Amino acid sequence: DVKVTQSSRYLVKRTGEKVFLECVQDMDHENMFWYRQDPGLGLRLIYFSYDVKMKEKGDIPEGYSVSREKKERFSLILESASTNQTSMYLCASSPGNRIYSNQPQHFGDGTRLSIL
Amino acid sequence: GESVGLHLPTLSVQEGDNSIINCAYSNSASDYFIWYKQESGKGPQFIIDIRSNMDKRQGQRVTVLLNKTVKHLSLQIAATQPGDSAVYFCAEKDRGNNDMRFGAGTRLTVKP
Numbered sequence: 001d002v003k004v005t006q007s008s009r010y011l012v013k014r015t016g017e018k019v020f021l022e023c024v025q026d027m028d029h030e031n032m033f034w035y036r037q038d039p040g041l042g043l044r045l046i047y048f049s050y051d052v053k054m055k056e057k058g059d060i061p062e063g064y065s066v067s068r069e070k071k072e073r074f075s076l077i078l079e080s081a082s083t084n085q086t087s088m089y090l091c092a093s094s095p096g097n098r099i100y101s102n103q104p105q106h107f108g109d110g111t112r113l114s115i116l
Numbered sequence: 117g118e119s120v121g122l123h124l125p126t127l128s129v130q131e132g133d134n135s136i137i138n139c140a141y142s143n144s145a146s147d148y149f150i151w152y153k154q155e156s157g158k159g160p161q162f163i164i165d166i167r168s169n170m171d172k173r174q175g176q177r178v179t180v181l182l183n184k185t186v187k188h189l190s191l192q193i194a195a196t197q198p199g200d201s202a203v204y205f206c207a208e209k210d211r212g213n214n215d216m217r218f219g220a221g222t223r224l225t226v227k228p
Binding site: 033043048110 | 147148150152157158159160161162165167205209215216218219220221
């Protein structure tokens with residue numbers, strides 16, 4: 001089974017802090033994704049990566065950055081945390097190349113982040 | 117813009133009945149569709165997928181139907197059990213992209 005592991009289940013940070021959310025997958029997947037999930041809004045794509053050191057903006061990249069130094073690890077960074085970034089953050093991975101990947105994304109269990 | 121949505125935000129069924137969860141999509145270039153189940157405190161879990169060259173696919177107790185003419189997707193769960201209580205998402209992917217678009221979800225509650 002695919003295993004996507006997010007480093008923290010719950011995290012509380014203060015406004016202005018730099019926050020790192022880590023995600024690791026063990027299936028050698030090329031593609032990795034970061035979403036946030038808010039009540040009534042569903043999953044919204046923040047950033048994704050289809051290869052090491054590659055990244056592309058999703059629908060809501062403002063206030064976030066990402067890092068993919070190794071294939072199995074994809075980090076989400078909140079440069080200066082704000083209260084409107086309080087949310088559930090979900091990491092996912094999928095196999096395949098950039099264009100023709102009709103494969104399901106596999107998700108971690110999420111990090112519930114609260115910014116005070 | 118393109119959107120993926122659900123007809124009903126909540127669905128309540130009796131244990132043992134069949135459940136049908138619906139999803140509408142508007143992107144005619146979508147070629148791949150997935151249903152996910154999300155239990156409380158967990159991430160979305162893959163249930164079943166279907167490609168646009170098919171109109172029906174069956175799994176264990178689940179069936180996905182795709183009607184491309186009206187851009188409608190449904191998930192049927194046979195003999196619904198209490199463990200099926202969760203939020204169910206549909207998702208679609210454009211053939212030119214690698215990212216998924218998700219619906220807001222339907223909460224399924226199974227009454228004993």
